Each structure stands twice: as C-alpha cells, then as structure tokens.
Amino acid sequence: MKCRYCGKEIPEGALYCKACGREVFIVPEYNPLDDMLTEQIRDSIDGTGREEDYLVYDDASFQTRATSARRNTSRTTRTGNTGRTAPLTKEQKRRQAEKRKQKRRKKRRKVLLIMALILAVIVGISIVLYQNSYTGIVAKGNKALTSKEYGAAQQSFEKALSKNDEKPDAYVGLSKVYIGQNDLDAAEQVFTDAIEKHSKNTELYEACIQFYLDTKQAIKIPELMDEASDSVAEALNGYIIDKPEYSLDDEETYDDVQQLTLSTTGKTIYYTTDGSDPTFQSTKYAKPIQLDEGETTIKAISVDKRGVPSQYEEKTYVIELPIEEAPAVSPSTGQYESEMTIEVKVPEGYDAYYTMDGEDPTTASTKYTGPIDMPKGDTLFKAVLVSADGRLSGVTTRNYSLELSE
Helix, strand or coil, X not given: CECCCXXXXXXXXXXXXXXXXXXXXXXXXXXXXXXXXXXXXXHHHHCCCCHHHHCCXXXXXXXXXXXXXXXXXXXXXXXXXXCCCCCCCHHHHHXXXXXXXXXXXXXXXXHHHHHHHHHHHHHHHHHHHHHCCHHHHHXXXXXXXHCCCHHHHHHHXXXXXXXXXXCCHHHHHHHHHHHHCCCHHHHXXXXXXXXXXXXXXXXXXXXXXXXHHHCCCHHHHHHHHHCCCHHHHHHCHHHCCCCCEECCCCCCEECCCEEECEECXXXXXXXXXXXXXXXXXXXXXXXXXXXXXXXXXXXXXXXXXXXXXXXXEEEEEEECCCCCXXXXXXXXXXXXXXXXXXXXXXXXXXXXXXXXXXXXXXXXXXXXXXXXXXXXEEEEEEEEEEECCCCEEEEEEEEEXXXXXX
C-alpha cells in the first residue's frame, strides 16, 4: 500500500507513513456489489424480493452507488467498521510532537529573519542620520581630536557649528583643538566670540567658565560674569562669589596703628597691600593685617572650593599719627660771650632740618645730624621736625648774638 500524500510505500499494519508522518487511513476491501447480490439472493429465497430489485444496473449507475458506498465506508475506523480510531503509540506521538516543533521552529526562524532584516534597515538609516547630525559630527571631531588629528577635528567642529551655533559642544571641541596646539588665546577667543554673538546663552557662558577652570585661568571668571546679562547671572548665580568683608571703614582717618580683619564663609582669601590686583599667588590671609602709619591699599578676593574667585574688594586706609610739636632747641635766644653749640632734640621716627639765614626750613634744608657751633655775630636759627611720612612739625626760631670777649 502507498501513502496517499507522498506516494511512498507503507508497510502492512503501519498506522503512519514513515516518510511524511501522515496518518494512514485503512479502508476495508469492500465491494458494494457483493452486498447487493447477497441481499437479492436472500430476498429471492424468502420470496420477499421484487422484480425491479433484480434489474441489472448499468455501469454509470453502478459506479455511482459504488462510489457512495466507498465514501460511507471511508468513515469507518482503521481497525474495522467499529467507528473508533485506533490509539496512537508513544513513538507516533513523539514523532507528531517533533514535527510540530520543527514547524514552529521554522516559523520562528522566518519571523526572526524578517525582524532582523527590518532592524538592520532601521539601524542603517539611523547610522546615516546620526553621522550627518550635529551630535554625530561632533563625535567624529572628538574622535579625530583624541588621535591628535587637529585639522580633521577642526573641520568637523566647524561643520557642526554650521548646523547649530548655539550648542556648546562644538565650541568646546574647537577650543580643545587650539589648546592641543598650545594656543590658549585662540581657544579663549572661540568662547568670547560665541558669547558676543549669543549674549544670553547660558550654556555658552558655562562652557567658557569650565574652560577657564580647566586652563587655570579662573581669575577671569568674575570679569566674565560681571559683563553677563541679568538672566545669565541669575541662572549661573553659583559662579558669583561673595567678596571678602573688611572690619575697618576706609572713610575714616586713623591716628593709631590698626589691625584689619578680613572674613568670608567657607572660602579662602588672598590679598595684596601694594595696590596690585590679587591672584592665587598673592598672600593667603591667615591673620589680621597691621596697618602702619601712612596710606595702605588692601585688595582681596574670596575663592571657593572649586577654585572660582570673587571680584576683588579694594579699600585704602590712612593712618596719621599725631605730629610732634615744634622741636626743642637749646640754648635759648640771647647774647653770648663764649663759644656755644646749638642742639636740636629729635624724637624717634623724625628727622630735623634747619636754616641760619632766616628762611623757614624744609626737607631741602640742611639736615640736623648733631650739635652745631654757634656762629659769631647775629644768627637767626630755625629748625623743623619731619615725620617718616613727610609731615612737618612747627618751626622753632632762635635769635643768637655771639660776641667773644678778649
């Protein structure tokens, strides 16, 4: 017997085709003519048959009835005419399950292949779009920058800027191109030009601040923020550092040496006393500053933990110690008949100057260094004290007349 599906030979008694796995429908060898003849013979013996029942069927009629009988018979079971299906063996069940699994695997593989193709197309399109996007071009520039291919990197960053000149990434990359070539001025110019063009772009200001921090030029941050718009200053308020506080008022003139205290919260203070702008290399504040006689200018900055400085605070203090009165000169005014010396008492911290021609003394006059021999005849002696800061005391005047006796 051959399989009705694949045409392969099926061993006798087999319920499944070993080639294709399909069930074998066993139809009993049944000829409907046998039943018809048997029925007619039985009726003739019993005398119950009718003549029309014994008519000879033509081929077409017989073929029709035979086909109908076979169709009815095909509904019978493989084991006979009981109307029930024979149970499957374990091996047959296993083969059926294996075939179903294979079908499912094939279907899954087909679905996965289609999905993979779709995904590949999507990925390909995405890569093309990314490579031509602002982000993709910047990434290409950064890759060239890492390899120190500065020319290629510069081209990529400039191309990115042609697509979008408001985002900071391309400016940062372009500045690094110049940094890599030791041109800090050009690197800084990248940001200053961008900020000048987009004066309210907070991201560009923040990128410039980071540039100053990375290149150890943080001292320029206060000036940058001082020129920023109100909206930018408000958004980047964390980069605006409070100035140091001074303990003394600089509008007052002091008549004694003073101790100046500088204070801030959680920050380091650097200061100068010579009028120069303070930097990170200036004197670090650790204790009160003594203000001596004269004029002293103190400039100071506060620096937070990130290294961001404040603008400097400047105050000038004047210390004027009380000036000595006119110097003491001896001897007193009078007439003298013997040789005499003139002495001026000079306090510590002062110099004395004198004249003997009646002119008021100044720092251009003769400096007193010790006792002076009184000249013969009439002499108008004048003396003055000069403090360390150049202030002059009152003038002391003496009239001398020296006539030596013989």
